[in-house]
Amino acid sequence: MSYVIAAPEFVAAAATDLANVASTISSANTAAAAGTRTVLAAGADEISVAIAALFDSHAQTYQLISDQAAAFHAQFVQVLNAGADAYASAESTNVAQVVLDAVNSPTRALLGRPLIGDGLSATSPGGDGEAGGLLFGNGGNGAAGGDYQNGGRGGAAGLLGNGGAGGTGGLGATGGSGGTGGWLFGNGGPGGTGGFGAAATATTAGGSGGNGGDGGGTGFFGTGGAGGHGGVGGSGAPVLGGGNGGNGGSGGYGGSGGIFYGDGGAGGAGAAGGDGGIQAQAGFGGIGGRGGSAQWFGSGGAGGTGGVGGGGPTSGGTGGFGGDGGRGGWFLGNGGDAGGGGNGGVTTSGGSGGTGGSGGYGGLSGQIGNGGAGGAGGNGTAASAPDRTGGSGGGGGFGGDAALFGSGGYAGSGGFAGDGGAIGGGGDGGNGGNGGHSGLIGNGGGAGVGRAGGRGLFGGAGGDGGEGGNAVGLIGDGGNGGSAGAGGVPFNVGQFGSAGNAGGGGSKGALFGTPGAPG
Structure with missing residues (x-):
């Protein structure tokens, strides 16, 4: 032509x-x-x-x-x-x-990465993403893993650019880590999600879900990448004698913030546990990932939420713990808030309610900044048979402490209790967390409240209130203590549960301040 x-x-x-x-x-x-x-x-x-x-x-x-x-x-x-x-x-x-x-051709041949431009995303299962250009460019994304193969890592950026995302984990495998952000400026890449747990057979338990990949860190300026979420646990076989449900995967850790300035990345959420088979146990919820820490200036990342426990005929699974908040920047920054605990799993026929997970601890602040808030405890679930017990609420997480100038973080409250059956016991209410302590100047954090016990023939015990945070420095008020949870009330006739203990107020500063009120 x-x-x-x-x-x-x-x-x-x-x-x-x-x-x-x-x-x-x-x-x-x-x-x-x-x-x-x-x-x-x-x-x-x-x-x-x-x-x-x-x-x-x-x-x-x-x-x-x-x-x-x-x-x-x-x-x-x-x-x-x-x-x-x-x-x-x-x-x-x-x-x-x-x-x-x-x-770029000679640079790729010599260093395995371009000089200018984005790195190539991986295409083979579990492959790592290519690094971004030395001068400018984002890292390539990692590829998803095959069965029981971890996801590929995200590629690192060059001088300027963002890290690539980690690949999703294969069956029961861990997600890939996010790529590192640019040396000068850029955000870390997010971690990949963990793979699902394998389903059970008539004789084997369900597989645990894979953990989420960690978020990528970064250079001088930028935010850390978020951690990947955990993979859901595999379910037990729905036959007589079927296996236990697999545990949910834990969330990945958030990436660290920039060396000079940048917030830490959020932790990934824990995944739900797998449902149990007949006459088998449900899986536990996955633990939330810890928030990434800031370095010089910036706030810590939030912790991930704990996963919900799996359901099942025998009993609901326990919810996962919430992830701790990340530490604030060494010079200036607030601590990250913690993730809440996961709720207990729901029973399907005649089982006891699942126990809620505990909330995570709030992150520590920098020299100037406030401590992070503690996570709330997860809720227990109700029993589904007359003679079964309700699930207990999870404990609230502690508030984070301040360092030099700043107030302590507020604590998380306890989780609600689940009701028992008509001739069963109610679950215990969750305890409130303790408030964080202040720095040289600042107030103590307020405490979390205890929750009431669940109802049943025998009422569950109420949760204790947390202790208020102390103003440990020169100037500041003490944090208020948490109120106690009431004992569980019987449905018709039966025994009331015992009430929890109220938390004490925190002490005041050495020079000025007011003590915290008791709960």
């Missing part, structure tokens, strides 16, 4: 010439209209008037056709200009790509 060569500058020049022709024709038509559309009759007789009207009609028809031709001409010129622009854009793009390929 023959080749066609189009020079953009020649096409643009032709369009300009056609536009000039259109302008000339338009001027001529305007000049002609004055002499042809107003022809006077030569006399007053009918023939002269008819001839003048014929000329005028012809002139009007000519002008109408001329207007249509001018519109077509203008559209043609517009298309020609657009074509010239398209040719020029394609030409410049091709030139830029040729230059980039010429620069």
Whole structure:
């Protein structure tokens, strides 16, 4: 076939010439209209008037056709200009790509990464993403793993850019870690999600879900990558003697913030445990990932939420613990808030309720900043048979401490208890967490409240209130103590549960302040 060569500058020049022709024709038509559309009759007789009207009609028809031709001409010129622009854009793009390929090819051959541009994402199962350009570019994404194969790691960025995302883990395998952000500026890549646990057979238990991958750290400036979520545990076989449900995978840790400035990444959430088979145990919920720490300036990342316990006929699974919050920047920054505990698993027929997971601890602050809040305890679930016990609530997490200038973090409250059956016991209410302590100047954190016990023939015990945080420095108020949970109330007749103990208030600062009130 023959080749066609189009020079953009020649096409643009032709369009300009056609536009000039259109302008000339338009001027001529305007000049002609004055002499042809107003022809006077030569006399007053009918023939002269008819001839003048014929000329005028012809002139009007000519002008109408001329207007249509001018519109077509203008559209043609517009298309020609657009074509010239398209040719020029394609030409410049091709030139830029040729230059980039010429620069990146030897760099890839020598260092395994480009000089400028994004790294390639992995395509083979479990493969790692390519690193981004040395000067500028994002890291490539890791590939998902095959069965029982970890996900690939995300590629690291160069001087400027974000790290690549980690790949999802294969069956029961861990997600890939996120790539590191740019040396100067850029965010860490997120970790990959853990793989699902394998389903059980008639004789084997369900497999545990894979853990989430850790988020990538970063260079001088940037936010750490978020940790990947855990994979859901495999379910037990729904036959007599079927295996236990697998535990949910834990969330990945959040990546560290930039060396000079940047927040830590959030921890990944723990996954739900697998459901148990007949006469088998349900899986535990996965633990939430810890939030990433800041370094010089920045806040710690939030902890991940604990996973829900699996359901089952015998009993619900225990919820996972919440992840701790990340530490704030050494000089300035707040501690990260902790993740809440996961709720207990639900029973399907005749089982006891699952116990809620404990909340995570709030992160420590930097020299200037407040401690992070503790996570709330997970809730216990109700029993599904008359003689079964409700699940207990999880304990609240402690608030984080401040260092030099700042207040302690508030604590998490306990989880709610589940009710038991008509002749069963109610679950115990969760205890409140203790408030965080202040720095040299600042207030102690408030404590978490204890929750009431669940109902049943025998009421569950109420949870204790947490202790208020102390103002350990010179100036500041003590944190208030947490109130106690009431004992569980029987449905009709039965025994009341014992009430919890109220938490004490925190002490005041050495020079100024007010002690915290008891719960």
